Amino acid sequence: MIIVLKAEATKQDADEILAKIENAGLKPLYMPGTERTVLGALGDERILQGLNITAHPMVDDVKPILASYKRVSRELYPSDSVVHIGNVPFGGEHFSIIGGPCAVEGLDEFRQSASAAVKAGAVALRGGAFKPRTSPYSFQGGGLDALRVMKEIKQELGVPAVTEVMDAADIDMICQHVDALQIGARNMQNFNLLKAVGRTETPVILKRGISATIEETLLAAEYIVDAGNPNVILCERGIRTFETATRNTLDLNAVAFMKRKSHLPVIVDPSHGTGIRELVGPMAKAAVAVGADGVIIEVHHEPKNALSDGQQSLYPEQFAQLMKELDAFITAAGRQTTKRKVA
Amino acid sequence: MIIVLKAEATKQDADEILAKIENAGLKPLYMPGTERTVLGALGDERILQGLNITAHPMVDDVKPILASYKRVSRELYPSDSVVHIGNVPFGGEHFSIIGGPCAVEGLDEFRQSASAAVKAGAVALRGGAFKPRTSPYSFQGGGLDALRVMKEIKQELGVPAVTEVMDAADIDMICQHVDALQIGARNMQNFNLLKAVGRTETPVILKRGISATIEETLLAAEYIVDAGNPNVILCERGIRTFETATRNTLDLNAVAFMKRKSHLPVIVDPSHGTGIRELVGPMAKAAVAVGADGVIIEVHHEPKNALSDGQQSLYPEQFAQLMKELDAFITAAGRQTTKRKVA
Amino acid sequence: MIIVLKAEATKQDADEILAKIENAGLKPLYMPGTERTVLGALGDERILQGLNITAHPMVDDVKPILASYKRVSRELYPSDSVVHIGNVPFGGEHFSIIGGPCAVEGLDEFRQSASAAVKAGAVALRGGAFKPRTSPYSFQGGGLDALRVMKEIKQELGVPAVTEVMDAADIDMICQHVDALQIGARNMQNFNLLKAVGRTETPVILKRGISATIEETLLAAEYIVDAGNPNVILCERGIRTFETATRNTLDLNAVAFMKRKSHLPVIVDPSHGTGIRELVGPMAKAAVAVGADGVIIEVHHEPKNALSDGQQSLYPEQFAQLMKELDAFITAAGRQTTKRKVA
Amino acid sequence: MIIVLKAEATKQDADEILAKIENAGLKPLYMPGTERTVLGALGDERILQGLNITAHPMVDDVKPILASYKRVSRELYPSDSVVHIGNVPFGGEHFSIIGGPCAVEGLDEFRQSASAAVKAGAVALRGGAFKPRTSPYSFQGGGLDALRVMKEIKQELGVPAVTEVMDAADIDMICQHVDALQIGARNMQNFNLLKAVGRTETPVILKRGISATIEETLLAAEYIVDAGNPNVILCERGIRTFETATRNTLDLNAVAFMKRKSHLPVIVDPSHGTGIRELVGPMAKAAVAVGADGVIIEVHHEPKNALSDGQQSLYPEQFAQLMKELDAFITAAGRQTTKRKVA
Known part of the structure; x- marks a missing residue:
């Protein structure tokens, strides 16, 4: 009410x-x-x-608040929320770009991918330390070592970083190394984990589940906000449909819909949303046009040798080219591209 | 080969x-x-x-031609095909906008909706004369009377028009009144109808089936081209998924994918693709950004009194506003908005 | 009302x-x-x-009749309708089995497949003369020649036969050769075709569209009944979902649901519903248990040489074995297996 | 290998x-x-x-082992595994029935629902103490109090019990009260939880995720077995599709498929798989016919007052009637109904 x-x-x-x-x-x-x-x-x-x-x-x-979700609804807060990861704003007039490899593979590897991303225009880094993998026999991520790498490189480059959390027990350790927590698609309805990140003040990128409805996604965000943490960024990353030509079906309808119903910022992951390198650029532009507040894109210094998701990672030069092309769309959308603040 | x-x-x-x-x-x-x-x-x-x-x-x-579709594949013709409806080009550097009501309801009604659309920037008209309806008890379209209305109004306004064909027996009659045939989503795999429109030279807008894969869609186009008619425009209009907040899930991945694999022009229908008036604008902009060659949008002079699809039809002033906003995105995409050629 | x-x-x-x-x-x-x-x-x-x-x-x-479909609803006719194909009843206490190859390939081929099916217990024959194929380059069926083959063999074996109709123009010709018309999944919302078969008195097997909801399926049946033909048999044949291990997802929920909502008989096609030979038998048994009124199964005398659907066709001996095993489930379900009536 | x-x-x-x-x-x-x-x-x-x-x-x-899953594959162990929950076997020639309410609501309430279920033929109890709920404002389960209730009642009735685990931290506490752990659909790819239950010897009912492929489901089981716990029972509980008439689409294809590919027992949950009381019975019978090793069914002494899932819970007399009707199908399937062993 x-x-x-x-x-x-x-x-x-x-x-x-x-x-x-x-x-x-x-x-x-x-x-x-x-x-x-x-x-x-x-x-x-x-x-x-x-x-x-x-x-x-x-x-x-x-x-009354008509929606089943309350705290994340525009019925309650009509204005856009702006959530900061480090000094990078998401929401409002800002358009902010996160880049980096799927997984943190080693200090040199991450430095190369990350510095290429930042040089081209990324203002925050992504990279996986704990990887949810369909098979127990696949690479499960570098864990604490990978977190240390992220911390070193993000400090070198002077940008914040985000990584996925899979277990409530790891939250403290992750928060000591990076600036934001990501809840992955497979854990979007791991309610105990949602409550646990809700008890921190660390910003959370909440990825939509692979078959989660928009309402379920907003209710997952509600769990986090209701537990005390208002710093939630929603992320559309593609849903599972009958179509197999693309890895997932990136649902930009959902971005437009969520922006109307919720005051939270919404970003788009065109890398997982398509699974195909050539489609990442077009869908990143479409994300800008539809009203997203940012994108999170996989960039790897050598995609063909990547330990995971190589086929959807951009080459550094492709990422740099895309960053240039995005600008005209960001301007057309009445937004401002967030630039790295050098101290 | x-x-x-x-x-x-x-x-x-x-x-x-x-x-x-x-x-x-x-x-x-x-x-x-x-x-x-x-x-x-x-x-x-x-x-x-x-x-x-x-x-x-x-x-x-x-x-060899690796794709299962041959004539519509870029392997065979690497350049963009440009298909004309009347004097309006689709494909290449052009971005062309089709507007009009869901159904042709009467002479005055169609005149009002159509003239508002054309005045705001539409260069071709849409309107249904034969309506595929889920229930036998719903309005089935105005038939020949509606075709006559379309012919009169399109001549008045000096723009071409497109309408859906549901039955091979109606093709000749439709071709005498309008400039292009639309194959609706429900008939995308009505192969006899595809062959029949393939035996004409009339341009065909082929809508993707509600659960058709991209490959099936391109093979449906192949049926038409193989029967002798190269003038096919593909149309993404949303697919059926688990999400119920929106009427369909507009699959812009598919637009980017089809533009890479096929030389045929691809347009987007954000009205059926979302089913929600407020989402039509954002998704039309996203369609431009992702590389579509045009959009087809429902505009009605009085949406709340429309016989069908009122909830997704734009008001004339909304459509006019959207046309203005689209321009910046069309420019950002390196395209030119097709303007009406007044004789 | x-x-x-x-x-x-x-x-x-x-x-x-x-x-x-x-x-x-x-x-x-x-x-x-x-x-x-x-x-x-x-x-x-x-x-x-x-x-x-x-x-x-x-x-x-x-x-009032609450359902959107009226004539096919149990609200209007609470009792089971029994529809006859030739002298074979579908509905009520009967359980009737249709068998035969995917396509009619030739006189000898069809005789072998059909006689094996009938010998094992099938009381009606299936076989395609007009084949809806995704690609224009695939085998499109034998047409009139295939119909003549079906007529000759069904008379030899003394059982009725069913074949798919894709075009209203073919209805008369088909009715002169076989006993029932099948509307395929791709044409379930080809409303002009539904109306056309509705103007005959020939029994119609209406297959659920690959992404048709239960309500849309019942409304498609309503089109046929409303046009004057009450002899409709519904057929669940699998829907399109994200699962790719099986060709389709056979939705037995829908069978149980439609039997409660509609008085029409409902049969199941486990061949297309699974696409995998080994799953046909288990799903045919499940169809009996869930309350279906019959099954339609692909049997081929040499599946590995079949022109289409070989991987899901049973070998004659597998079909014969399944017919034996089904009996115990048909009895458990309180039904009687329809037997061939020899004149 | x-x-x-x-x-x-x-x-x-x-x-x-x-x-x-x-x-x-x-x-x-x-x-x-x-x-x-x-x-x-x-x-x-x-x-x-x-x-x-x-x-x-x-x-x-x-x-080589061709499947991506190894330990759960029949390539490695061709024979059926039999997994025991308490003294109740799942797999092989056995067919075992689990019954009980959605949530444990209180001592008296659980006693009534559970004793009705056991009296009618259930040989194991279900009941939720920790409930994964879409909204943070819905009833989240009774927690430890509910576990105590389960322990008291299962001892009274002399049958084992199973409850869902949502958090690795709760595993020990749950194991002290009941006999088996359930991994819910939303946590099927919560890999840390899978590894944690894999480090116990307690039997695990692993529910298929709402949009998990069959292969992903078997790989989730592989996580548990690979971590050291071979006592896994797979559970098909319906997948998310476009169909909204039923809560989920119960995928019996998957049961037949998994029984062929894996040696693990597979049970079916027709309550969640349909979401509609009237469909539970027909789908339970179909589960028997397709080759499942058991069913898990929601029974409540007063469904209309249930705190959750009332619309899909059977009344005690409906459950009793179904248990009687199932017997003929279990016999037809060549299985034996597991009976309660009274000490």
Whole structure:
């Protein structure tokens, strides 16, 4: 339920109402604005109605939140949220580009891929240290060693980095090395992991599950925000359909839809979303045009020798060319490309 | 099989080889180029090899066509085909916009929707006269009366028009009234209908089936071209997936993929591809960015009173606004917006 | 709308009400029963209400038909319909087995496959004369020659036969040679073809489209019944999903669901539904258990030399073995296996 | 790689070869049989070939394992594995039925549902203590209290019980209360959880993910077995498709396929697989017919008051009736219904 206070309502009025909500066993939300203060109350709607909040003299309007997700809905916060990974903003007028290899393979390898990405325009790095692999016999990632590599290189290059977390037990260790946590598609409904990253303040890139509906994706984000962490970036990375010519079907409808329904930033992963190197560029441009807040792209210094996902990784020169071509679309979309801030 | 002739080969050499191909019961193709002449031979590969065409002194190279589709493949014709509906080009550097209501409802109604669309920038009209409807109890289209309306209004406005054909028996009548035939998603594998439109020279907009793979779509186009009609425009209009928030999942991956594999122009239908008015604009922009050659958009002068698809039809002013916004993306994509040629 | 008359209502009462329905421009239905007569009225519900039929003294109850499909719904006819192909019943307590090759390849070939099928227990034959093929370069069926073969062999063996119709223009010719028409999955929403077979009295096996919902399938059947032909047998043949280990995903949920919602018989095609010879038997047994009224199975005398679908065709001895094993499940399901009636 | 020893090979020969495999950094497998001993070697095929095992005088044959999954494949173990939950066998000639409510709601509630299930023929209990829920605002399960309830009631009734594990941290606690762990569909590719249950000896029911291919499902089982726990029971529970009339599409093709490819037992969950009470019975019968080794069915003493999944839970009398009807199909399938062993 959304409670809009009158312009003349004081902080004390707000506190009074919030206390009433909390005492009834519901979750109170406090959202001061420039003109009006808005309060929220999450929980059993029948209890809410029993509170008779409309009767309070400083309450202007009370309306239900129609969506099943509440905190991530624009019904509650109409403006765009801007989430920062390090000093890189996602959301609002910004368009920010994350690049890097699928997996962190070694110090030299990561340095080459990462520096090529940053040189071409990436303002944040990606790289896998813990890899969810379909087969137990496939390369499972470099673990702590890979995290150390990421930390060294991101400091060298002066950009933030993100890596996937697969286990709540690894969260602290990962947070000591990089700047953001990624929840992978396979774990989008690993609710205990969602709650665990929700108990941190570290930004989270939440990838849509391979067969998750848009509503399920927003409810997964709701788990994280509800647990206390508002810093969620949604990521469309392709869904599983009958089509086999492409690895997944990148669902840009979902990007446009989520941008309308949620205030959270939404980025697009055209590498996993297509699985084909030649399609990464066209779909990155389409992501800009549809209104995404950024892209996350696989770049490898030698794709043909990559330990994983080589067929969808861009060569450094392809990535550099794409970065140049994207600019005209970013401008057409009324956005600004985030540039690396050199200290 | 593709047969590249030497630069010095004459028309007589080509004819000699083509006759050999035809005599063996295979289909010969003649494709003169500016520098080299290329021949094609379609049919049983074993017979082809038995012909020993490599031995001919004027043959420079012989290579197989790897794709299951042949005539629509870039392996055979590497350059973009440009297909004209009336005087409106699709393909190459052009970006052309088709607009109009879902169904032709009456003379006045169609005049209002169509003139608004043309005034805002549409260079061709759409409108359904024969409607494939899931239920036998739904409005089935205006038939011949609707065709007459289309003819009158398209002449008034000086633009070409396209309408769906559901039955081979209606082809002649439709061709007397409008400029292009549309094969709808439900009929994409109605092979007898494909062959029938293939026996005309009228341009055909071939919509991808709701669960057709990209390969099946290109093979459906192959049916039309193989029957004699090269004027095929492919149309991505969304596929059926598990997602229910949107009517269909508009598959822009497929647009990028088909543009690489086929020389045929590809347009996008963001109206059916999303089913939601607010998403039509963002996805039209994404279609431009991904490399489509045009869009086909539902516009209705009074969407809330439309007999079908009202929820996905743009209001005239929304369509006009979108046309303006598209321009920057069309320029960014290195394309030129096709303008109406006033006689 | 369903109109239940009082027990004492006469035929004259019924006629009076039916005339009233017809005069209002709606479709009247007359369904005399052993205890009560039930009438139906199809069309605009608002007109129906305006007729004030409840006021008629001989009307006991009036209730809406909730489903979007009307004539095929159990709301209108609660009992199982039994549809006959030749003298073979489908529906009610019967379980009937159709067997034969994918395509009719020649007189001797079809005789061998068909006689093996009939000897083992098939009571009706299948075989394709007109083949819908994804590629224009694949074998398109034997056409009229194949129909003549089917007629000769079915008469030799004393069983009815079914073949697919792809074009309304072929209906008469097909009906002169065989006993039932099949609408294939690709044509399930070829509405003009549905209407055309609906204007005959020939039984129709309507295959579910590869991505048709259950509701769309029942509405396709409604097209045929609404056009005048009540002799429709529904056929579940597998849907297209993300799974690629099997050719399609045979949806037995749909069989159980359609049997509850519709009075029409439902058969299962485990050959196309799995695409793998070894799975045909287990899924045929499952079809019996779930409540299907029959199965249609591909049997070929030499699967490895079949012109199409060899990998999913049973060898004659496998088919014979399966027929034996099915009996115990048919008995467990409380059904009776239809046996060939020798004149 | 599979290494078949000669009949006269001794345990010492086997050990010699196993040591060689292990020394090369590969995983050795020892599978003594009644006539022959078979060894396995898992790992990099190139290293395997370098070992030149064929040269050993006691080696009769060496062949690769073609499937991507190894330990769960019938290539390695051709016979059916029988996995016991408590004293209840799954696999081989047995057909075993698990029943109980979706969630454990309280002591009295669980006692009523569970005793009805057991009285009617269930030989093991199901019930959720930790519930994976799409929304953070839905009932999340009773946790430890629910486990205590399960332990008390299962002891009262003298049957084993199974419950879902969502977090590796809960495994020990769950194992102290019940007899088997369930991995839910959403966690099928939570690889850390798979490895964790793989380090126990507790039987695991592994549910297929909502959009997991058959191969991915078998590779998820491989994770568990490879980690040391061979006691895996696969469970088909429906996949996500375009069809919305049913909650999921129960894929019995997959059951038939997995039974052919893997030696592990496979059970079916028709409750989640359909989501509709009336379809549970027909699909349970179909599961028997297709060759499943058991079913897991939701039964609730008062479905209309259930905290979750009420619409798909059977009433006790429906479950009892179904148990009776299943018997004829179990007999037709050549199986024996597992009966409760009363001490």
